[in-house]
Structures are given as C-alpha cells and as structure tokens.
Amino acid sequence: MKSVSLVEYTRGENGMPDSLNEVARHFRVSWATAVANVAEDTFLESDAEGNLIVLHRNVNGVTSEDKRKLEVVSEMRLGEMVNRIRRINVPLTPGAAVIPRAFLATVSYLTSPETTR
Numbered sequence: 001m002k003s004v005s006l007v008e009y010t011r012g013e014n015g016m017p018d019s020l021n022e023v024a025r026h027f028r029v030s031w032a033t034a035v036a037n038v039a040e041d042t043f044l045e046s047d048a049e050g051n052l053i054v055l056h057r058n059v060n061g062v063t064s065e066d067k068r069k070l071e072v073v074s075e076m077r078l079g080e081m082v083n084r085i086r087r088i089n090v091p092l093t094p095g096a097a098v099i100p101r102a103f104l105a106t107v108s109y110l111t112s113p114e115t116t117r
Contacts, residue, residue, distance in 0.1 A: 003030040004045050004055065004070060024057045026070040036085035038101040043070065046082035046104070051075060080106040 003026035012018045031048040038044045041057040054074040061067040084105035092099065 002026075003028055003032055004035050004043060006043075006057065006070065024068050024070050026053075026055050026072075028072070034082050034085045036087050036102055038087050042073070044085055044102050046078070046085060048081055050077065050079045050081055052078050052082070052104075078104075078106070082106050 005022050005026075006024040007020040008023045010019045010021060026045070030045070030053070033046050033048050035043055035045045038054075041059055043055045043057075045053045045055060047053070052075070053072060055070040056073045057070055058066055061069075082104050084103075086103045086105075088100060088103050090100045
C-alpha cells in the first residue's frame with residue numbers, strides 16, 4: 001500500500017470533464033489509516049502500526065521531483081492505531097512549549113480481565 005498522495009481538483013472547461021491531478025506524494029510504503037492538513041503544506045499521517053508521521057511539501061524545491069515529494073519532518077511511535085485526525089485551532093498561550101494542531105481518535109485493543117482468564 002502506498003502512503004499519502006496530494007491531489008489537486010481541476011474544473012473541466014469547454015465541455016471537458018473535471019479531473020484530479022497528483023501534485024505530490026509520500027513515496028515510502030505505509031498503510032495509512034488517517035491524514036490531516038495541520039499547517040500550510042504540512043500533513044499529519046497515521047499508519048496501521050501505531051506510528052505518526054509529519055510530512056511537508058516543499059513547494060520551493062529546485063527540481064520538479066523535489067516539489068513532488070512529501071518529505072518526512074518527524075516520526076513518532078504512538079502505539080495505538082489512529083482512525084481519525086482532525087485539525088484544531090487553539091489560541092496561542094504566551095510561553096507555551098507545545099502548540100496543539102490536531103485531535104487524534106484512536107482504537108484500543110486492550111482486553112478486559114474477564115477475557116484473559
């Protein structure tokens with residue numbers, strides 16, 4: 001399974017059909033479960049292995065190949081599969097060490113004590 005592809009919608013003109021054109025892609029193999037745009041040209045992707053990946057589109061790349069790549073900025077091991085990512089906007093607090101950008105909904109496969117007997 002391929003990872004995230006960024007497509008651009010183009011409205012058809014003069015009777016031509018509308019189209020979706022791929023403008024960028026994360027070329028590494030990943031079973032993506034959710035993705036969200038969390039900042040300009042920055043995306044948060046989760047995979048089925050419980051990892052979070054921050055991807056950035058380099059629109060100012062030197063070559064067209066550079067502009068087509070979604071580059072990995074950060075990788076984190078969450079340990080749970082994320083099935084929803086929603087961008088949030090939180091007012092900035094002066095001196096805040098972390099600025100929240102997204103809300104994650106996870107699926108937990110923990111078993112209850114009754115099922116482990």
